[in-house]
Amino acid sequence: MMGVDAILPGAVLGVMGSGQLGRMFAIEARKLGYRVHTLSPDKDSPTGQIADREVVASYDDEAAVRDFAKGIAVLTFEFENVPSRTIEWAAEHCIVRPAGRVLHVCQHRLREKEFLAGAGLPVAPFRKVNKAAELAVAAAEIGLPGVLKTAAFGYDGKGQRKLLPGDDLAAAWVPFEGAPAVLEGFVRFEREISVLVCRGVDGAMATWPVCENEHANHILDITYCPARIPESVAASARALAERVALALDLVGVLAVEMFLLADGELVINELAPRPHNSGHFSFDASVTSQFAQQVRTICGLPLGSTESMRPAAMSNLLGDVWLDSRTGTPNWAAALAIPGVHLHLYGKADPKRGRKMGHITATGDDVESAAQKAKEARAGLVT
Ligand code: AMP
Numbered sequence: 001m002m003g004v005d006a007i008l009p010g011a012v013l014g015v016m017g018s019g020q021l022g023r024m025f026a027i028e029a030r031k032l033g034y035r036v037h038t039l040s041p042d043k044d045s046p047t048g049q050i051a052d053r054e055v056v057a058s059y060d061d062e063a064a065v066r067d068f069a070k071g072i073a074v075l076t077f078e079f080e081n082v083p084s085r086t087i088e089w090a091a092e093h094c095i096v097r098p099a100g101r102v103l104h105v106c107q108h109r110l111r112e113k114e115f116l117a118g119a120g121l122p123v124a125p126f127r128k129v130n131k132a133a134e135l136a137v138a139a140a141e142i143g144l145p146g147v148l149k150t151a152a153f154g155y156d157g158k159g160q161r162k163l164l165p166g167d168d169l170a171a172a173w174v175p176f177e178g179a180p181a182v183l184e185g186f187v188r189f190e191r192e193i194s195v196l197v198c199r200g201v202d203g204a205m206a207t208w209p210v211c212e213n214e215h216a217n218h219i220l221d222i223t224y225c226p227a228r229i230p231e232s233v234a235a236s237a238r239a240l241a242e243r244v245a246l247a248l249d250l251v252g253v254l255a256v257e258m259f260l261l262a263d264g265e266l267v268i269n270e271l272a273p274r275p276h277n278s279g280h281f282s283f284d285a286s287v288t289s290q291f292a293q294q295v296r297t298i299c300g301l302p303l304g305s306t307e308s309m310r311p312a313a314m315s316n317l318l319g320d321v322w323l324d325s326r327t328g329t330p331n332w333a334a335a336l337a338i339p340g341v342h343l344h345l346y347g348k349a350d351p352k353r354g355r356k357m358g359h360i361t362a363t364g365d366d367v368e369s370a371a372q373k374a375k376e377a378r379a380g381l382v383t
Helices: 020-031 062-070 084-091 100-106 109-118 134-141 171-174 231-248 288-300 332-337 369-379
Strands: 010-016 035-040 053-056 075-076 126-129 144-148 158-163 179-184 190-201 205-207 211-216 221-225 253-259 266-272 312-319 341-345 354-363
Touching: 010 020, 010 084, 010 100, 020 035, 020 158, 020 179, 020 288, 035 062, 062 084, 075 084, 075 144, 075 288, 100 109, 100 266, 109 126, 109 266, 109 369, 126 134, 134 144, 134 171, 134 179, 144 171, 158 171, 179 312, 190 231, 190 288, 205 231, 221 369, 231 253, 231 266, 332 341, 332 369, 341 369, 354 369
Parallel strands: 010 035, 010 075, 035 053
Antiparallel strands: 126 179, 144 158, 144 179, 190 205, 190 211, 190 253, 211 221, 221 312, 253 266, 312 354, 341 354
16 A cells, blocks of 8 residues: 555655665666665765765764755665664654664674574574683584674675684684674575565565575675575575564565575574665566665555566676686676676776676576576676
């Protein structure tokens, strides 16, 4: 149902963060006739290139944040590590979706795990660790192997270390000194999956088909959608993601990353209260993409169908593709010549190893052939 307070096309939508996720949000918002403003510390950003207005300011710049919020109808995020007080300043001038409290939970591993465990949702055993002595106690309680992670600002495996039985824990703690951390039990998973879920202002919810994710060097490499898992497991994963969205009282889009164990058990690894890299397939293969749904949810509009039109796969394009190409320019024509392949580039000028510069999506009759195409198209870029 469309509420009386729906934010209708023509209004100005604001997004904090200005990377590729904001860029794809801005593209979908503009398709619907909205105007888009973005605020981040970066200039000529992936989002700024598409937005009507790019404000370059620190998230700590109160005057700039308040001014930005006065010029928009609703604020959303493409990046969850926005300081809480920044969101509080904005909330005095515009609607904020998802709410600041959702970001507060999701931007800190310990708060996130405590929230999930408190809601009765499955997570790996974990302990808070603030000093070397606490690490020894946590390791004894949970048992090793385990994974030590910084509580804040970690992503793509940054600020993480696997600990094995017999490791020198005092030495392992040294790089973590000075910031809160979490020790998690190591999960012997069979697959990594993610579920994108969206929830409207009226509480209506929907999930996309489950994604299966393969990582390389801790960075997402390939997503298969649908995941190659039994239908009953997929249904449980989708139901679990809906429970998370409900527990958070989310308005917006949320990614729930999970580990799937050999016996079919699911363990939640991480939440991202925004569209997610693993949901990029939806831009080309779903009736409604995760970004279009982000627009709809924050504006109080009805949700679109999350049905997939075809099996799909995504391969990420890191700066390595540029750096490994003889001329420094990937062979775009080779990828574009493959039927069913879509190329997405984020407008970033400076390729670096490990930096996300774009992605490829491919559709096929089945997910294996789609993945084959997405991998081949990527391999063909480097000549
Ligand atoms: P994260 O930054 O928490 O998403 O972790 C990055 C990657 O490290 C995950 O995608 C997993 O492949 C691996 N990982 C993280 N936590 C665990 C865990 N508790 N047990 C096993 N593998 C993990």
